[in-house]
Amino acid sequence: MNAPAADTTDQYGVVGHPVAHSWSPFIHGIFSRETGQAMTYRLYDFTPEEFHQKAREFFKQGGRGLNITLPHKIAAVDLADDLTARAAHAAAVNTFALRNDGTILGDNTDGTGLVRDLCDNQGIVITHRRILIIGAGGASRGVLAPLLALSPAEIVIANRTSERAEQLAKTFEKLGTLHGVGFRQISGGTFDLIINATSASLSGDIPAVPAGVVAPETVCYDMAYGKTDTPFVRWALKLGCTRALQGWGMLVEQAAESFRVWRGVRPSTAPVLTALKERALLPSMTAQ
Ligand code: ATR
Numbered sequence: 001m002n003a004p005a006a007d008t009t010d011q012y013g014v015v016g017h018p019v020a021h022s023w024s025p026f027i028h029g030i031f032s033r034e035t036g037q038a039m040t041y042r043l044y045d046f047t048p049e050e051f052h053q054k055a056r057e058f059f060k061q062g063g064r065g066l067n068i069t070l071p072h073k074i075a076a077v078d079l080a081d082d083l084t085a086r087a088a089h090a091a092a093v094n095t096f097a098l099r100n101d102g103t104i105l106g107d108n109t110d111g112t113g114l115v116r117d118l119c120d121n122q123g124i125v126i127t128h129r130r131i132l133i134i135g136a137g138g139a140s141r142g143v144l145a146p147l148l149a150l151s152p153a154e155i156v157i158a159n160r161t162s163e164r165a166e167q168l169a170k171t172f173e174k175l176g177t178l179h180g181v182g183f184r185q186i187s188g189g190t191f192d193l194i195i196n197a198t199s200a201s202l203s204g205d206i207p208a209v210p211a212g213v214v215a216p217e218t219v220c221y222d223m224a225y226g227k228t229d230t231p232f233v234r235w236a237l238k239l240g241c242t243r244a245l246q247g248w249g250m251l252v253e254q255a256a257e258s259f260r261v262w263r264g265v266r267p268s269t270a271p272v273l274t275a276l277k278e279r280a281l282l283p284s285m286t287a288q
Pocket of ligand 1: 125134135136137138139140159160161197198200205206208
C-alpha cells in the first residue's frame with residue numbers, strides 16, 4: 001500500500017528577508033508539476049540574526065533543500081558543510097541541498113542561470129566577444145567564472161568604486177582576460193554585451209557609465225527584473241540599443257539548476273517563461 005502523500009512529500013523553500021515578493025514558489029510549483037516530482041516549496045522569512053539557527057532547524061525537521069536570497073547569500077557560506085567549486089568561486093550560496101549523510105551542500109546556480117539564459121534562451125555568443133560588467137559586488141562575482149569559461153575576448157568590470165573592481169579582477173585573473181576599472185576609465189569603444197550587476201535599480205538609479213559603450217547591436221542585460229522596464233533597460237533603449245533584456249530568464253534558469261541539483265531532473269524552462277509572459281511580466285521582450 002502506498003504511504004500517505006504527506007509522508008512522501010519532500011520539503012523545499014526559499015529563505016530571504018523580505019521574501020514575500022519571491023517568484024520562486026510559482027516557478028518551482030510549475031517545475032514540480034511538469035516533472036511529476038512530489039515536493040512542496042514554501043517561503044521562509046528569516047532575519048539575519050535567526051538565519052543560521054532556523055535554516056538548521058528546517059533541515060533537522062526533514063527539509064531537503066533551500067534557495068537562499070538576499071540578504072543571506074554570503075552568510076549561507078558558513079552554514080554549509082561543503083561548497084561546490086562554483087559556490088566557492090562566487091563566495092556566496094544560493095542553494096542548500098541535504099545530502100544522504102545528513103550534511104548540507106552549499107551550491108551557487110546564479111552564474112549557470114545567467115549563462116543559460118544568455119546562450120540557450122537568447123542565442124548570445126560570449127566567445128571572443130567584449131563584455132562589460134557593471135558592478136563589483138556579490139552579483140558580479142557570482143557570474144565571472146562561468147562567463148570566463150566561455151573565453152570572451154575580454155571582460156571589463158566597471159564599478160563606481162574602482163578599487164573594488166580592480167580587486168575583483170585580480171581575484172579571477174587566472175581564469176581569463178579581465179580588467180577592473182572605474183566608470184571614467186572604461187575605454188576601447190563599444191561592447192558586444194553589457195551586464196548590469198549593480199543594485200542601483202533597487203533605488204531607481206542608473207550607474208554613471210559613459211554612453212559611448214553602447215552600440216545599436218550591443219546586448220544590454222539587467223540581472224535585475226521588474227514588472228516594467230528597469231532603469232538600466234530604459235537607459236540602454238534610450239541610447240539606441242536594440243536588445244535590452246531584464247533578468248527574468250536568469251531567475252528561471254538558476255531555479256531550474258537548483259531543481260536539478262535537488263531532484264536529479266532538469267525541468268524545461270520554456271513553460272515557466274511563457275507563464276511569466278502571460279502575466280505580462282516581460283514588457284521589454286515585446287521590444288525585441
Ligand atoms: P550585491 O551582492 O547585490 O552585488 P553589493 O555587494 O552591495 O550587492 O554590491 C552592490 C553593487 O552595486 C556594487 O558594485 C555597488 O557599487 P559600489 O561598490 O561602488 O558601492 C553597486 N551600486 C549600488 N548602487 C549604485 C549606484 N547608484 N550607482 C552605481 N553603482 C551602484
